[in-house]
Amino acid sequence: MSLIVQKFGGTSVGSTERIKNVAKRIARWKAQGHKIVVVPSAMSGETNRLIALAKEISPMPDPRELDVVASTGEQVTIGLLSMALMELGLKAKSYTGAQVKVLTDSAFTKARIERIDENRMRADLEAGYVVVVAGFQGVDAAGNITTLGRGGSDTSAVALAAALKADECQIYTDVDGVYTTDPRIVPEARRLATITFEEMLEMASLGSKVLQIRSVEFAGKYKVKLRVLSSFEDKEGPGTLITYEDDPKMEKAVISGIAFSRDEAKITVMGVPDRPGIAYQILGPIGEANIDVDMIIQNAGVDNMTDFSFTVPRNDYAKTMQVLEKQVKGHIKASDIRGDNKVCKVSLVGVGMRTHAGVAGKMFRTLAEEGINIQMISTSEIKIAVIIDEKYMELAVRALHKVFDLDQPA
Ligand code: ASP
Ligand code: MG
Secondary structure, three states, X not given: OOEEEEEEOOOOOOOHXXXXXXXXXXXXXXXXXXXXXXXXXXXXXXXXXXXXXXXXXXXXXXXXXXXXXXXXXXXXXXXXXXXXXXXXXXXXXXXXHHHHOEEEOOOOOOOOEEXXXXXXXXXXXXXXXXXXXXXXXXXXXXXXXXXXXXXXXXXXXXXXXXXXXXXXEEEEEOOOOOEOOOOOOOOOOOEOOEEEHHHHHHHHHOOOOOOOHHHHHHHHXXXXXXXXXXXXXXXXXXXXXXXXXXXXXXOOOOOOEEEEEEEEEEEEXXXXXXXXXXXXXXXXXXXXXXXXXXXXXXXXXXXXXXXXEEEEOHHHHHHHHHHHHHHHHHHHXXXXXEEEEEEEEEXXXXXXXXXXXXXXXXXXXXXXXXXXXXXXXXXXXXXXXXXXXXXXXXXXXXXXXHHOOOOOOO
């Protein structure tokens, strides 16, 4: 008998019909004798609807009140799911984050979990209940309702699994696992049996939307066994197990996956003096404007002059240009500022890169053969990312997927 935490995403509980199906799935696991804690998201589209309502009243809603509103979607699904379980003859009980309690800090709309009180859940599990806990929400020390940021119920599930020392945390979603890349772009993409935490973290931060980044960090830190599975197959397959590099079950491939993101814009500050403090003078005001800078490149200085390029999320492009024009350009006497918000990022991820030379060369050759110009490059031990024109994104992903032998065997 195991203790399993099962998280169901918004599409999996998107209608009462689907909630009944989820209940049946839970009942099957329960019938095998497992102890089950379930963490549902809000019904799909519901959190967006709630936030839109708030914005109809107030364009910049008060964060505390926004959390009061946004957290209600999950309260609906925990009640409905518990009822559906009872209809099947199971004992079930629902709890909001505050009832559990899931204690967080007070950073409304992006709170962090500090502690989880597992006593109530434990007692219910012992008494044979399926425990249904609202994802995405918690409560701060002063009793205010908080939410964990969009997609936060993944993190709720992992944190509950860590607190309960669960045997496994299963994330049910609308795909049957983590894929080598998005199958909508590359039909030959295949499901990975395993992926390491580090790779998953890179994939998540590079644009793969299967898991919320913070949940992966959390699982890595607390060594929670995490599995991604489909809630749309009658009988769930093995999904993808997120594992450790030294796990003998791990697949041995050089590249595990290809991530990509259109959410990119590139900016170049030209003709800046090559002296100490320049990076700070350019990026300081951007950081103060709360804009996340990703890739950064500074050319080697020639005649004490250099160019400085970096990327920001596409949504922040206009704001970044404004900050640079107003606060930076004149100040550092840059000759020009150029921007391009039609770029994308394509990244290869794989722990196998550590031990295999030549991955970068092969990537660059492949892109060259497709006539794709690389505008920026950044690397880590297990990742190579390039910025290219967004119109070549799909071509690049497909070509790389093939060259690195990720295509499904025919
Ligand atoms: N319902 C929340 C959202 O849409 C949390 C989640 O689905 O994970 O962001
Ligand atoms: Mg989600």
